[in-house]
Amino acid sequence: MYQALLTRRYLTSKVMPLLAVLAVLLSAAMVLTVWSVMGGFLNMLLASGKSLMGDVLITYPVRGIPWYEDLLAQLEDDPAVAAATPTVEAPGLLKLPDGSVRMVQVVGVEGTGYDKVTGFRKSVWWRPPEPGDKPVPTADLRTFIPKRYLDEALALTEPDPVTGDPKPAVVLGVEVSGYNKRNRDGTLTPRDPTGWWEALGLQVEGFNKGAWIVQKSSPGDPDAPPQRSALDELPFLIDGQVTLSVLPLSQQGVVVNVEARRLPVANEFRTDVYEVDANTVLFRLDALQAMLGLDEARRVKSAGELVPLVDLETGQERFDAPEDIGVDPARATSVLVAAAPGVTPSELKEIVKARYETFAKTRIDAPPAQFVQFYTWQERPGVRTFVAAVKKETGLVLGLFGFISLTAVFLVFAIFWAMVSEKTKDVGVLRAVGASRQGVARLFLGYGFAIGLAGGLFGVGVSYLIVWNINAIHEWIGRVFHVYIWDPSIYYFTEIPNKVDPLHAIMVLVAACLFSVLGALAPAVKAARMDPVRALRFE
Amino acid sequence: MVEEQPILEASDLYKTYRVGRVSVSVLRGASIAIRTGEWLAILGASGSGKSTLLHLLGGLDRPDAAGAGVRHKGTALRTMSAAQLDRYRSRSVGFVFQFYHLLPELTAIENVLIAAMVRYTRLSYMQRSAHLRQRAADLLEAFGLVDRLKHKPSALSGGERQRVAIARALMNDPDVLLADEPTGNLDRKTGEGILDAIASSRDIDRSASSEAPARPPLTIVMVTHDERVAERADRIVHLADGRVVEGAPVGA
Numbered sequence: 001m002y003q004a005l006l007t008r009r010y011l012t013s014k015v016m017p018l019l020a021v022l023a024v025l026l027s028a029a030m031v032l033t034v035w036s037v038m039g040g041f042l043n044m045l046l047a048s049g050k051s052l053m054g055d056v057l058i059t060y061p062v063r064g065i066p067w068y069e070d071l072l073a074q075l076e077d078d079p080a081v082a083a084a085t086p087t088v089e090a091p092g093l094l095k096l097p098d099g100s101v102r103m104v105q106v107v108g109v110e111g112t113g114y115d116k117v118t119g120f121r122k123s124v125w126w127r128p129p130e131p132g133d134k135p136v137p138t139a140d141l142r143t144f145i146p147k148r149y150l151d152e153a154l155a156l157t158e159p160d161p162v163t164g165d166p167k168p169a170v171v172l173g174v175e176v177s178g179y180n181k182r183n184r185d186g187t188l189t190p191r192d193p194t195g196w197w198e199a200l201g202l203q204v205e206g207f208n209k210g211a212w213i214v215q216k217s218s219p220g221d222p223d224a225p226p227q228r229s230a231l232d233e234l235p236f237l238i239d240g241q242v243t244l245s246v247l248p249l250s251q252q253g254v255v256v257n258v259e260a261r262r263l264p265v266a267n268e269f270r271t272d273v274y275e276v277d278a279n280t281v282l283f284r285l286d287a288l289q290a291m292l293g294l295d296e297a298r299r300v301k302s303a304g305e306l307v308p309l310v311d312l313e314t315g316q317e318r319f320d321a322p323e324d325i326g327v328d329p330a331r332a333t334s335v336l337v338a339a340a341p342g343v344t345p346s347e348l349k350e351i352v353k354a355r356y357e358t359f360a361k362t363r364i365d366a367p368p369a370q371f372v373q374f375y376t377w378q379e380r381p382g383v384r385t386f387v388a389a390v391k392k393e394t395g396l397v398l399g400l401f402g403f404i405s406l407t408a409v410f411l412v413f414a415i416f417w418a419m420v421s422e423k424t425k426d427v428g429v430l431r432a433v434g435a436s437r438q439g440v441a442r443l444f445l446g447y448g449f450a451i452g453l454a455g456g457l458f459g460v461g462v463s464y465l466i467v468w469n470i471n472a473i474h475e476w477i478g479r480v481f482h483v484y485i486w487d488p489s490i491y492y493f494t495e496i497p498n499k500v501d502p503l504h505a506i507m508v509l510v511a512a513c514l515f516s517v518l519g520a521l522a523p524a525v526k527a528a529r530m531d532p533v534r535a536l537r538f539e
Numbered sequence: 540m541v542e543e544q545p546i547l548e549a550s551d552l553y554k555t556y557r558v559g560r561v562s563v564s565v566l567r568g569a570s571i572a573i574r575t576g577e578w579l580a581i582l583g584a585s586g587s588g589k590s591t592l593l594h595l596l597g598g599l600d601r602p603d604a605a606g607a608g609v610r611h612k613g614t615a616l617r618t619m620s621a622a623q624l625d626r627y628r629s630r631s632v633g634f635v636f637q638f639y640h641l642l643p644e645l646t647a648i649e650n651v652l653i654a655a656m657v658r659y660t661r662l663s664y665m666q667r668s669a670h671l672r673q674r675a676a677d678l679l680e681a682f683g684l685v686d687r688l689k690h691k692p693s694a695l696s697g698g699e700r701q702r703v704a705i706a707r708a709l710m711n712d713p714d715v716l717l718a719d720e721p722t723g724n725l726d727r728k729t730g731e732g733i734l735d736a737i738a739s740s741r742d743i744d745r746s747a748s749s750e751a752p753a754r755p756p757l758t759i760v761m762v763t764h765d766e767r768v769a770e771r772a773d774r775i776v777h778l779a780d781g782r783v784v785e786g787a788p789v790g791a
Contacts, residue, residue, distance in 0.1 A: 001656040001657075001659065001660070001661045001664045002653050002656035002657055005645070005649065005653075005656065006642070006644065006645075009644035009645060010644060013644045425640060426642055428640070429640045429641075429642060430653075430657065431599070431625075431628075432597075432599055432628065432634045432636075432640070433628065433629060433633075433634070433653065433654045433657050433707070434625050434626065434627075434628040434629025434630070434654075434657050434658060434711075435625065435629075435657045436621070436622060436625045437621065439657070531600075532599050532600075533594050533599055533600050536636065536640060
């Protein structure tokens with residue numbers, strides 16, 4: 001009983017315990033803030049690693065899976081599957097308007113199905129802002145973009161300039177062309193690769209009645225007022241043209257040809273994962289299948305040369321038409337599967353495997369399950385190593401900060417040791433009125449706990465304040481000191497994670513109390529062991 | 540007069556201290572018997588071991604193995620465990636020290652109450668808290684400190700602090716009040732006031748204060764080097780060469 005009263009008084013009547021509380025506060029705040037931000041980054045990286053992938057991936061490269069429509073139907077039958085979509089992936093070469101050539105991964109997709117599985121729509125960059133998007137600055141080009149750019153991206157088509165018919169188009173990752181400049185606020189400024197636009201001093205003002213309103217200032221005469229004109233298309237890569245070359249392979253895996261096509265660019269997509277944004281080109285599945293020879297074809301009995309025959313009855317010439325003996329089905333090199341809510345990717349993988357095995361039994365020419373690769377999105381080779389590296393880094397940083405926080409333990413220990421020495425007489429008095437050794441020990445341990453609790457609670461509070469406002473703080477530091485710690489034009493995140501996991505907060509609080517009690521342990525034992533007579537003799 | 544058992548007695552006490560390499564023999568076979576209700580003064584020069592004797596009587600220290608040791612109402616302190624000794628110090632004796640030894644962070648009334656807080660468990664204390672608070676206030680009032688209840692020791696004079704200490708010593712209604720040079724740090728006039736307070740403590744109504752119906756009168760053992768202070772007591776003994784020498788009782 002007396003311990004509670006004395007602890008209360010000790011905490012409020014001296015400066016030293018305040019310093020101890022401050023030490024615990026700072027350590028707790030530091031650990032929780034770093035944990036929340038680094039942990040938040042890890043979660044963001046993990047989530048972004050899932051870009052354009054779905055939860056589970058079935059893949060049989062180069063040759064592809066035939067009759068994939070059956071497989072899709074069977075998969076979508078399963079309650080654990082939310083949606084499935086086929087893709088074809090192949091390496092390709094992309095020639096850009098400025099003449100440079102890039103090596104890319106070409107992915108053929110079915111627009112709406114692909115969006116259902118991967119959330120592709122959200123990744124399309126040049127589209128009008130939708131609810132749920134991050135706020136777009138008013139001067140950004142995207143506020144003027146008409147909706148047809150989004151529709152064309154989802155359909156992967158562009159209208160033919162002459163006939164108006166939809167023609168297959170590509171959607172590039174925003175880093176493929178290298179034409180987009182990253183701005184600090186996370187937006188992109190497109191650059192015209194030929195330099196024509198910049199040389200002409202053109203600036204986009206808005207979009208009105210189906211045309212872009214462009215401001216042009218006269219480079220020769222800076223005082224002249226800018227002229228306005230309307231352009232049907234913007235002179236940068238979107239609405240531009242590229243040449244895509246792919247290598248169709250024979251059944252034996254030998255290059256039979258080079259297929260090249262000149263294609264319009266419908267849009268660009270952005271996942272914030274550099275490897276994906278810089279190397280991926282999306283194309284229409286059917287068009288890519290056709291280029292690679294993976295589309296449906298009629299299998300015919302070899303007719304040798306077409307020989308004209310004479311019909312014995314009518315005397316007319318007729319040609320022997322090649323005999324149809326079947327259909328060579330269209331193939332997809334991958335199938336992406338999205339999980340229904342509540343199903344984990346690992347669970348889904350097993351279900352998908354089982355369904356594939358059933359499917360493979362019904363189709364002789366489908367590759368058997370043991371030759372087909374099944375990945376959850378985290379297991380996908382590129383993602384796996386990347387995630388492991390980030391996790392290790394986070395663990396390392398946290399470990400270091402935790403270790404540094406041990407100094408708080410030593411600080412509490414030092415302060416308590418000094419306090420026990422100072423309180424020698426008090427211990428003697430308490431023992432003289434009948435307090436037990438354990439009671440005295442409990443007094444100092446409880447005192448340590450109180451300091452840990454106070455420091456921990458305030459530390460957690462401070463941490464919440466910092467983390468919730470970290471983006472504003474980061475902005476402020478940038479403005480005042482011109483130091484951008486997480487520069488969005490260098491890193492691929494535009495926002496610092498600003499959430500604190502309550503479980504982490506509780507763990508930090510418990511640790512603060514525990515370590516404070518630990519720091520008070522030796523001093524408490526010392527106080528308990530003190531000889532009361534000697535203690536009282538102390539002046 | 541019926542021959543009563545002494546409330547506190549010691550036979551053949553030995554106590555030796557080690558100071559570095561040197562052993563100092565402070566008590567060498569001291570024996571004393573204290574009658575219930577008496578005010579005994581132990582007179583001795585500085586360093587004669589009188590404080591040590593008091594600490595041994597109060598169970599604050601243990602004598603050397605030789606000799607029979609201290610007995611309280613017939614029970615030998617030697618046979619008590621640490622917990623039992625703690626209880627003895629809490630309930631049976633009350634200490635008053637030369638340098639008051641109040642807890643600086645607590646107010647006057649809290650300094651008195653701390654004795655009860657140590658004695659009772661949390662639950663028992665909470666049940667009695669109003670009653671205990673009243674007793675503490677009454678004690679302080681009896682010693683003229685009714686206006687000083689909420690003052691911290693730093694705001695009190697030496698005499699006032701000592702009176703708080705006496706109130707604290709009496710809080711748990713002990714059998715024996717053990718005073719170690721209670722006036723040693725005070726001027727003569729204030730010292731007289733303290734001795735008056737000690738004298739008056741015997742008159743404090745004990746029957747109304749505790750649970751037991753009939754309480755024996757308060758016994759006081761006071762240690763001092765000042766003869767004039769010692770004369771206030773009923774009986775004086777001398778401590779010399781580590782042994783107690785009986786003197787004649789004061790008065791008749």
